[in-house]
Amino acid sequence: MKMDCVKNSIGRLVPREVPGIGKVEPFSGAYARLDGSYVWTAKRYPQHVPALGGDKIAPSLKEAIVRSGLKDGMTISFHHHLRNGDAVVGMVLGAIYELGIRGLTLAPTSLGDAHDCVADYIRKGVVSRLCTSGVRGEVGRAVSHGELDTPVIIRSHGGRARAIEEGSLHIDVAFLAAPACDRLGNMCGCEGKSACGSLGYAIHEARYASHVIAVTDNLVDYPLHPHISVPQYLVDQVVVVDSIGDSSKIATGAARITKDPVQLRIAELAFGLIKESGYLKNGYSLQTGGGGPSLAVNRYVEEYMEQNSIHGSYCIGGISGYMADMLKKGLFSALFDVQSFDASVTSSMRENPNHIEVDVSDYANPFNKGCLVNDLDVVVLAALDVDTDFNVDVLSGQDGVLRGASGGHCDTAAGAKLSIIAVPSMRTGVPSIHDHVQTVVTPGETVDAIVTERGIAINPRRDDLIARARDAGLPVRDIHDLQKEIENITGKPDELEFTDDIVGVVEYRDGTIIDTIRRVKN
Amino acid sequence: MKDSINRPRRSLLYIPGNNPGMLQNASIYGADGVLLDLEDSISMYEKDAARKLVKHALMSLDFGDVERVVRINGADTPFFKADLEEIIPARPDAIRLPKVDSAADVLEADKIISGLEAKNGIKPGSIRIQAMLETARAIVNAASIAAASPRLIGLTLGGQDLAADLGIKATKSGLEMLYAKSAVVIAAKAYGLLAFDTVYTAIDDPEGLREMCQLAVSLGFSGKAAIHPSQIKTIHEAFAPTEKELKKAVKVKAAAEDAARRHSGVVAVDGKMVDAPVVAQAERTLELARLSGMEVPRL
Numbered sequence: 012m013k014m015d016c017v018k019n020s021i022g023r024l025v026p027r028e029v030p031g032i033g034k035v036e037p038f039s040g041a042y043a044r045l046d047g048s049y050v051w052t053a054k055r056y057p058q059h060v061p062a063l064g065g066d067k068i069a070p071s072l073k074e075a076i077v078r079s080g081l082k083d084g085m086t087i088s089f090h091h092h093l094r095n096g097d098a099v100v101g102m103v104l105g106a107i108y109e110l111g112i113r114g115l116t117l118a119p120t121s122l123g124d125a126h127d128c129v130a131d132y133i134r135k136g137v138v139s140r141l142c143t144s145g146v147r148g149e150v151g152r153a154v155s156h157g158e159l160d161t162p163v164i165i166r167s168h169g170g171r172a173r174a175i176e177e178g179s180l181h182i183d184v185a186f187l188a189a190p191a192c193d194r195l196g197n198m199c200g201c202e203g204k205s206a207c208g209s210l211g212y213a214i215h216e217a218r219y220a221s222h223v224i225a226v227t228d229n230l231v232d233y234p235l236h237p238h239i240s241v242p243q244y245l246v247d248q249v250v251v252v253d254s255i256g257d258s259s260k261i262a263t264g265a266a267r268i269t270k271d272p273v274q275l276r277i278a279e280l281a282f283g284l285i286k287e288s289g290y291l292k293n294g295y296s297l298q299t300g301g302g303g304p305s306l307a308v309n310r311y312v313e314e315y316m317e318q319n320s321i322h323g324s325y326c327i328g329g330i331s332g333y334m335a336d337m338l339k340k341g342l343f344s345a346l347f348d349v350q351s352f353d354a355s356v357t358s359s360m361r362e363n364p365n366h367i368e369v370d371v372s373d374y375a376n377p378f379n380k381g382c383l384v385n386d387l388d389v390v391v392l393a394a395l396d397v398d399t400d401f402n403v404d405v406l407s408g409q410d411g412v413l414r415g416a417s418g419g420h421c422d423t424a425a426g427a428k429l430s431i432i433a434v435p436s437m438r439t440g441v442p443s444i445h446d447h448v449q450t451v452v453t454p455g456e457t458v459d460a461i462v463t464e465r466g467i468a469i470n471p472r473r474d475d476l477i478a479r480a481r482d483a484g485l486p487v488r489d490i491h492d493l494q495k496e497i498e499n500i501t502g503k504p505d506e507l508e509f510t511d512d513i514v515g516v517v518e519y520r521d522g523t524i525i526d527t528i529r530r531v532k533n
Numbered sequence: 534m535k536d537s538i539n540r541p542r543r544s545l546l547y548i549p550g551n552n553p554g555m556l557q558n559a560s561i562y563g564a565d566g567v568l569l570d571l572e573d574s575i576s577m578y579e580k581d582a583a584r585k586l587v588k589h590a591l592m593s594l595d596f597g598d599v600e601r602v603v604r605i606n607g608a609d610t611p612f613f614k615a616d617l618e619e620i621i622p623a624r625p626d627a628i629r630l631p632k633v634d635s636a637a638d639v640l641e642a643d644k645i646i647s648g649l650e651a652k653n654g655i656k657p658g659s660i661r662i663q664a665m666l667e668t669a670r671a672i673v674n675a676a677s678i679a680a681a682s683p684r685l686i687g688l689t690l691g692g693q694d695l696a697a698d699l700g701i702k703a704t705k706s707g708l709e710m711l712y713a714k715s716a717v718v719i720a721a722k723a724y725g726l727l728a729f730d731t732v733y734t735a736i737d738d739p740e741g742l743r744e745m746c747q748l749a750v751s752l753g754f755s756g757k758a759a760i761h762p763s764q765i766k767t768i769h770e771a772f773a774p775t776e777k778e779l780k781k782a783v784k785v786k787a788a789a790e791d792a793a794r795r796h797s798g799v800v801a802v803d804g805k806m807v808d809a810p811v812v813a814q815a816e817r818t819l820e821l822a823r824l825s826g827m828e829v830p831r832l
Contacts, residue, residue, distance in 0.1 A: 271761035406664050433748065464561040500557050 012162060014439035014513050021454055025524040028163040029516050031140055032179055038525040041425045041457045043239030051378045054178030058221050067196055067249045072106045075250045078224045085183040086116040090212040092200055096260030099188040099226050101128040108137050116140035120212040121416050122150055133158055142180060145416020154514055155412040157530040163515040169375025170520040175219045185220035187213045188255045192227035193235040196246025201238055201357040203229035204258045208351025208360055210240035214370035217245035224248045228255045240368055268310050269303040273435055276464040278307035281391055281433045284460055284467055287483040288429050293321055295388045298328040298423055301352055302434035303394030308479040309333045316342045327383050335359035347383050349374040375422035377520045384426035392420055394434045396448045399490050401470050402446035403432055409441050411507040411531045417452050422520050425456040436463040442501045451526040452517055468493050508532040537709055539819055542756040543772035544765045550583035556590040562762040566600030571616055572631055580612050585620050591623035607632035621649035623720045626688060627661040636681035643682045658684055667691030668698045672713050675720035688721040692731030705741055718753040730757040739767050746771030756797040773825035774808045774818045782818035811823045
């Protein structure tokens with residue numbers, strides 16, 4: 012789709028109007044709307060008051076869809092807590108297809124490897140618009156090759172929560188997979204064979220969608236207890252199915268710390284920077300994202316905290332089994348869990364009162380009155396690519412095709428006092444530091460350091476951090492020198508070719524447009 | 534490049550010469566040196582490819598402060614000469630010479646290397662040799678091997694080959710290697726050379742590695758070979774100087790600097806004269822302490 016574009020504050024051409032949103036503002040700085048003067052209005056949508064004494068259990072998924080009033084052109088959503096084991100998206104889209112409903116906007120909290128089927132439903136006309144945090148596999152290829160008529164809208168987790176609360180994204184029907192659910196719709200994620208831990212995205216979804224359908228393979232006696240994530244007053248219907256997913260891919264064991272020496276080296280340097288930054292002290296807070304190096308940072312942090320008797324305040328985010336162990340050891344006072352990275356976390360959430368489930372607005376909505384990430388001290392994040400302006404791309408693959416997720420990346424980078432991007436200097440012979448990343452998801456002004464196995468590039472805005480790291484003997488490098496050293500090995504990759512067609516827009520957490528995604532040339 | 538004899542050589546990491554991924558990362562593992570291997574880790578069919586890859590790695594990659602040592606194939610193989618002819622022009626810091634049984638083996642390599650240095654405009658004697666003693670005969674000849682050539686920088690033990698030659702099984706305690714290890718250390722020290730301990734092959738046994746490293750330190754080895762990057766940290770911890778050693782080194786270095794300021798050739802510590810090798814050793818101790826993250830006072 013061709014659009015009337017304008018340059019935003021980081022020099023990216025972005026549209027003035029986006030189908031499905033309307034008029035939009037170009038990105039004008041990560042903190043432009045966070046100076047206290049910006050006025051934001053939340054919006055509520057009308058909803059049906061259910062008949063007293065009605066039975067919430069629907070006889071079938073199809074019947075539930077019919078009862079929900081879902082019509083052509085409406086918006087449906089799903090959560091992605093079931094990770095790569097999710098079967099609910101495919102099951103629901105299949106039923107919708109058979110019911111002859113078409114032209115829907117699909118607005119899941121994210122899409123992963125289990126969702127290649129969505130590409131089929133795009134081709135069959137069931138889905139004509141897509142709003143998501145991430146796209147991978149076949150769906151990424153479909154979007155990047157222009158198979159959707161309207162651009163996909165990529166939002167961060169915090170940005171999505173904001174969009175829903177302000178009404179710029181409204182969910183007509185939310186289909187919420189429930190590892191445990193009772194007849195009135197109380198549900199949680201830490202019971203059952205498909206237990207996934209936190210339901211942090213689902214809680215928010217249930218609160219704002221016009222109609223909420225719980226899809227469960229584990230209907231428990233009323234009332235679900237002791238832990239309820241989504242309470243019954245937010246749920247319209249309950250559908251019982253044989254299986255909500257592949258439990259071997261949902262109930263994964265604890266992610267293990269990598270043995271890859273390159274990733275360990277990155278983790279060691281990232282930890283070194285955290286240690287020297289001055290933030291790693293009593294009462295500090297920490298988030299480490301997914302990915303090998305980020306997870307491995309925990310090991311170094313844990314060892315250091317134990318040896319130096321440091322007690323942290325809290326960990327947030329995607330919570331791994333490793334963090335749950337640190338909580339158990341008493342290294343932190345609390346964990347705030349919006350999404351559990353592995354199912355080994357579920358027992359911690361069930362048994363440890365200090366392992367606290369939080370919804371995604373609480374986690375990262377920049378416009379509420381105090382989201383957790385905005386108070387964060389240290390975050391370690393992964394990346395696909397970075398550039399010499401410290402911008403980060405977590406969406407585009409080396410071939411320019413979408414294969415990642417915005418997630419909480421830009422939310423945490425903006426909120427944390429120390430934002431570290433841990434990334435290998437090259438992947439499959441292609442360098443990770445570019446002159447310009449393909450798609451900016453996280454702007455360089457919110458990134459403090461990029462750590463590779465070949466050295467640490469610190470944002471020149473952080474003189475203080477550069478001085479501390481240099482004094483400690485850490486291998487601090489100018490980002491251009493580091494780029495050159497890597498390119499001496501890899502060479503400079505050819506520029507990818509794109510058409511002028513815009514197949515996606517990336518919304519920054521505050522609702523402004525930070526970048527666009529172009530159609531790849533075949 | 535750091536001074537040849539006194540640079541730290543606590544850890545020397547073996548990297549198979551046919552593994553481009555590991556070669557390009559040679560500088561990031563944290564080892565003091567790398568042993569780019571053309572010998573045992575390379576199959577007969579990949580000898581040529583590995584040799585070319587190592588040569589280009591030496592010529593094009595920045596190894597930073599990491600010492601570049603190439604383990605070539607032995608003189609009893611058809612690859613020996615080709616290895617030297619291709620590798621020497623790429624100017625490694627040293628050649629690790631396997632299967633050295635006698636002084637003659639060292640001299641033969643020395644002669645070829647000298648010729649290649651001259652032909653390629655390389656400073657004579659600048660590419661050093663680490664001799665690998667891997668047979669009973671080599672252990673018996675340790676002293677004459679150590680005395681064979683000024684090109685030698687160190688001796689090392691080939692533990693697995695030696696066990697095979699002796700017809701014994703290597704045990705976890707390593708007691709069966711005690712004599713051979715001591716023989717290598719004593720011969721090396723007698724001729725001013727370094728002594729490198731053999732590898733510890735159980736990658737998933739950091740405790741066993743720690744014990745072997747402690748033994749190596751107590752016997753007087755200067756460093757130890759590693760077969761996996763995960764072993765480097767443990768090796769470095771074992772070779773970190775004690776606080777007492779560090780204090781003494783600081784005293785010696787301070788006295789040497791004081792003497793230099795006074796243009797005096799006499800260095801005295803606590804009323805006793807110390808000579809140049811002691812000062813050099815003190816400098817090495819300070820460097821090891823710095824590398825180990827110990828607090829070293831500025832002098």
